Amino acid sequence: MSLLRITEIFYSLQGESNTVGLPTAFIRLTGCPLRCVYCDTAYAFSGGKKMEIDEIIAEVEQYSTRYITVTGGEPLAQRCCLELMIKLLDKGYFVALETSGAIDVSPVDSRVVKVMDIKTPSSGESSKNLYKNIEYLVPADQVKFVIGNDEDYEWSKTALTEYDLPSRCQVLFSPVMGQQDPAQLADKILHDRLPVRFQIQLHKILWDNAQGK
Template sequence: MSTETTLCVSEIFHSIQGESSFAGWPCAFVRLAGCGHGCRYCDTAYAEEAGTAMTVEQIVRRALAFEAPCVEVTGGEPLLQPGAFELLSTLCDHHPAVLLETGGFLPVERVDPRVHAIIDIKAPSSGVAAENCATNFALALDTPERFEFKIVVASREDYEWAKSYIAGHDLPGKCSIIFGPVFGHLEPRLLAEWILRDRLPVRMQLQLHKYIWNPDARGV
């Protein structure tokens, strides 16, 4: 590793992966700074702060030092920083399980194909549903093993919208889709009942880290 590309980093930490199909695994997280999309239920607003400048080499060394089974680059919105693509590729050169969690506002075609991309689809209650990047769906249908989509719902209206949205983009049965409740806004039991009633082919998740630690804690 010799690259001098610099990124703004909010935090690097070791925790239990709380979301996605990798939930429950120990994971090294690299949270990049910056977003600006203004999602109403954002739980990492502190990542909007400037962060600390670090080279790709420094970031990779810090992340690999945890010796975790998986490494995730997240945000904020990590793909806002051009150096994120180099960071992801460099991590893939040194680790077999590299994850990207992105807000779903930006296209992911430049992301190294070795990366497993977890892409948010924003529901109406987020206030930014109009910004979902639909080009990511076509890419995912071509290589579904590389992608999964996550929708966080805060209400029955969000759920009905999400059900129609994924059907309209031909995702059910072809891509991994995960529904989860907005923590503190929707009772998990209700979401589970809706999914079961509709025989919806999606996976349900809870934000595991928020049940283990304080929901507002950083670095978890």
């Protein structure tokens, strides 16, 4: 029996990534080995309830959307997450995985769209970046830099070049809400002509929370 510890399953608009605005079912797994300073889902560090994979799938089916986001916490901290995503894919769902980039992504099914953070210095967890994960990124995937200040921005620009990220996949620059002014970040991207997608957390604009509901 395959069990996962789940913090919540909910239905909302996707607030980030290249499917922003699409009605999506979110499966938030419990637990994370990182403690980013700006984390807005610390409630998912512990607790939750154990659910069988078929039970999880039955719950998301009620929302009648083909878009599923598996998030956390850090979903890959639970090995059965891989089986969950395969079963969702086999049912025809579009599955995106939001991952911190601190755990090996090589076992993830190639049909999953990986949305992988590269932790910036202000997160307090940049030492946890597992850079070998970059080798497993494909054009459909996305790398996200969450930027809190000028140091993060310059650091992220260096990473773009050092790892030739724009040639591998889409690159997202996102401001830390309440810390990095979004307009200033947008202006920098335009000024430096960076080949990245600016994104802002839509759900926080609409509903001012991490769930977006």
